[in-house]
Amino acid sequence: MFADVTPRHDPPRLLVVVAHPDDETFGCGSLLLHAAGEGWETTVVCGSRGEAGEPAPGMDLGDRSLGEVREDELRQAAAVLGVARLALLDFSDSGMEGEPPTGSLCGVDPAAVTDAVRAVAADVDPDVVVSLDGSDGHRDHVRVRDASMTVAAERGVPAYLQALPRSLMARWAAHMAEVRPELEVYLRNAELGTPDAQVALVLDTSRHLEARERAIAVHASQTSPFEGLPPDLRRDFLTREHLLRGSFGSGSSGSG
Secondary structure (H helix, E strand, C coil): CCCCCCCCCCCCEEEEEECCCCHHHHHCHHHHHHHHHCCCEEEEEECCCCCCCCCCCCCCCCCCCHHHHHHHHHHHHHHHCCCCEEEECCCECCCCCCCCCCCECCCCCHHHHHHHHHHHHHHHCCCEEEEECCCCCCHHHHHHHHHHHHHHHHHCCCEEEEECEHHHHHHHHHHHHHHCHHHHHHHHHCCCCECHHHCCEEEECHHHHHHHHHHHHHCCCCCCCCCCCCHHHHHHHHCEEEEEECCCCCCCCCCC
């Protein structure tokens, strides 16, 4: 699956580290399905319960908090994605702006987040670590990304960052400018996505599309970023995984 990695374990072990429930599905869902299908043992670490998010329009939480609902969705989606182990860290969601709440991913010392990821990694002993690239600017994504890359480098294992290529984001921007003309000026001037030349690995995950769609549907409390996209564009988002090379320690595995 990772052409430059010689796994040390049989089955190989993949550690995916994210900040909020739905990041594992909206961001890395196809990767997790592909890895499980290739015989990898997958572990997801989620940094928070996503309690600072917004419920999707019309979502009835009943007598439960948003964090409770999102944790339940995370566990259900992990099962759909073939995740062997789920570790939910005890940080809260920092939200998008303002002073981060005490105890949130960005409201604690960064070392505390790194320590929590380090503890799970010590138990899992992964062959590869993956996180989101944080290019959306969400501070929790960046905090978890940095912790993940630090731990991967310490352990000397290959690390990758899930990204969206600029060519794909240009198509998304063209669609959004058509359906929301008021955004056209912003979208035309924005440099969205990662330059295609920086993408180190592209995985064809098309055979897992149906399962990815089921996992997305599980996160009913959240508005999917793929909602309303034309079928061809939606499919291209959901059937290719684009990965950047992250930090590598001096003891990383050689080519295989």
